[in-house]
Amino acid sequence: MLIDMHSHYMPQALLRALERRGSAPRVVDRDGRTMVDYGPRSAVPLHEGFTDIDVILQRMNESSIDHSVLSVTIPGVDWFGPDEAIEIADECNRETAELCRLHPDRLSGLATVPLQYPDEAGDVLRRAVEMGLKGAMIYSNVAGGHLDDPARRAFFDAAAELDVPILLHPTYPLCAPTVATHGMIEIAGFLFDTTTAALRLVFDGLYERHPDFKFIVPHAGSLIPYFVGRIDFFGQMRPGATGQLSSPASEQIRRFFVDTVCNWPPALKLTLDLFGVDKVMVGSDHPFWPMSVATDVLDSLDLNPGDRAKIEYQNAARLFQVQSALVSGE
Numbered sequence: 001m002l003i004d005m006h007s008h009y010m011p012q013a014l015l016r017a018l019e020r021r022g023s024a025p026r027v028v029d030r031d032g033r034t035m036v037d038y039g040p041r042s043a044v045p046l047h048e049g050f051t052d053i054d055v056i057l058q059r060m061n062e063s064s065i066d067h068s069v070l071s072v073t074i075p076g077v078d079w080f081g082p083d084e085a086i087e088i089a090d091e092c093n094r095e096t097a098e099l100c101r102l103h104p105d106r107l108s109g110l111a112t113v114p115l116q117y118p119d120e121a122g123d124v125l126r127r128a129v130e131m132g133l134k135g136a137m138i139y140s141n142v143a144g145g146h147l148d149d150p151a152r153r154a155f156f157d158a159a160a161e162l163d164v165p166i167l168l169h170p171t172y173p174l175c176a177p178t179v180a181t182h183g184m185i186e187i188a189g190f191l192f193d194t195t196t197a198a199l200r201l202v203f204d205g206l207y208e209r210h211p212d213f214k215f216i217v218p219h220a221g222s223l224i225p226y227f228v229g230r231i232d233f234f235g236q237m238r239p240g241a242t243g244q245l246s247s248p249a250s251e252q253i254r255r256f257f258v259d260t261v262c263n264w265p266p267a268l269k270l271t272l273d274l275f276g277v278d279k280v281m282v283g284s285d286h287p288f289w290p291m292s293v294a295t296d297v298l299d300s301l302d303l304n305p306g307d308r309a310k311i312e313y314q315n316a317a318r319l320f321q322v323q324s325a326l327v328s329g330e
Contacts, residue, residue: 001309003316004065004294006167006218006259006283008073010036010050013091014112017080025075025172038075039172041180049287053099056286057106063291065284066313067105069320070096071137072112074171078143085114089124097131108320110167111136116143118151122158134320135164135214139171140193147197148204156206156213165214165257165319170194195223198256199231203243207252214319215255218283220262220271224253228274257319259283260311263293265300277307281316 018027024039027046034046048055050073060068072092077085089112096109111128113121113136125136136159141147159166170190173179179189198217206213217224224231232250235242242249258275261283262268272280284294298308316322 001067001313002065002282002295003067003069003313003320003322004060004284004286004291005069005216005281005316005320006261007056007068007070007286007291008050008288009053009056009070010046010073011092011095012051013088013095014072014077015046015051017077017084017088018075021079025079036073039176042172042176042185044288047287053103057103059286059291060106063284063294065291065294067108067322068286069108069110069134069316069322070099071110071167071169072096074139074169076112076137076139076171077114078116078139078171080114082114082117082120085117086120086124089114090127093124093128093131093133097128097133100132108322109133110165113138113155115139115147115152115155116145118154121155125155125158125164126162129162129164135159135166137167137169139169140190140197141171141174144174146200148200153209156201156210160210160213163212163214165216167216167218168194168198169218191219191222194219198222198224199249199253202249202252203245205243205245207255208246211255213255214257216257216259216319218259218261218285220260220267221256221258221275224256225267225270225274228253254279257281257315260294260297261285261289263289263297265297268297269301272301277310278315280311281319282312 024037026037028037035043036046037043077089093111100107100109111133113124115121170193173189173193175189179185228250232248235249257279259281282294284291
């Protein structure tokens with residue numbers, strides 16, 4: 001059994017809305033190709049892997065992926081005004097829920113939410129969960145705003161009340177002007193944005209308010225496993241540097257769930273050492289990465305069968321409440 005918990009697609013409702021936009025983020029035609037334009041020096045072709053569910057399912061078959069947790073690709077609805085953002089988000093979530101209804105053994109789904117309007121985002125999430133979606137994916141900044149803005153606590157309160165997982169994902173990064181060359185927005189900027197977004201939430205007291213919050217930091221925990229020692233060191237040396245936390249920041253960081261998307265076995269080994277085998281799940285980051293990367297990195301690690309089963313499907317099945325007959329063994 002193999003569950004890919006990090007797989008994206010572009011709902012038609014979001015595609016139509018991005019085609020109407022006159023500035024990035026938007027969908028545009030360039031040199032005969034349809035592109036998703038995220039901002040200066042950051043764009044990807046909008047190929048069929050984003051939009052055609054039959055192609056997605058075929059690629060899952062080719063990569064021996066039994067079940068995927070679909071999330072709405074960046075940029076989501078964060079750049080739209082209130083009425084439009086809520087309408088587009090609800091429509092996207094209905095599309096996702098319908099795909100999951102049509103393919104219940106193959107697909108689960110995460111909602112998209114208008115986090116620029118936190119109270120409304122909580123309501124959108126509640127409606128999505130009622131539709132059968134498993135949680136939501138949010139982005140590393142909200143149209144340039146920070147996730148730890150106090151007003152956004154209303155959304156995290158709603159997610160905690162619903163007890164559903166929230167997946168963080170990079171979007172056009174705040175540091176883009178610094179890394180807008182040589183492909184560094186995707187190489188480094190995305191990871192820096194998710195790292196700082198996740199840490200700001202921890203330092204702001206996310207786990208103080210919600211100790212059991214189900215928060216997923218992708219790309220093998222982003223950059224955090226490499227410098228977690230610095231976090232606690234400066235937290236001790238400079239009072240207040242890591243917020244007013246009741247326990248060391250590293251202890252709270254270890255509550256993250258993470259995926260395997262890193263393409264380098266030593267990085268995944270470090271991630272496993274920090275978070276433990278019960279917090280790591282297979283992910284592909286399709287269609288940005290080939291689905292085959294979901295397990296390639298595992299093949300290079302000396303994992304016992306029990307630990308590998310946790311990473312490949314058991315952790316994700318538990319977190320996302322996947323009820324597939326394949327998981328239950330029926």
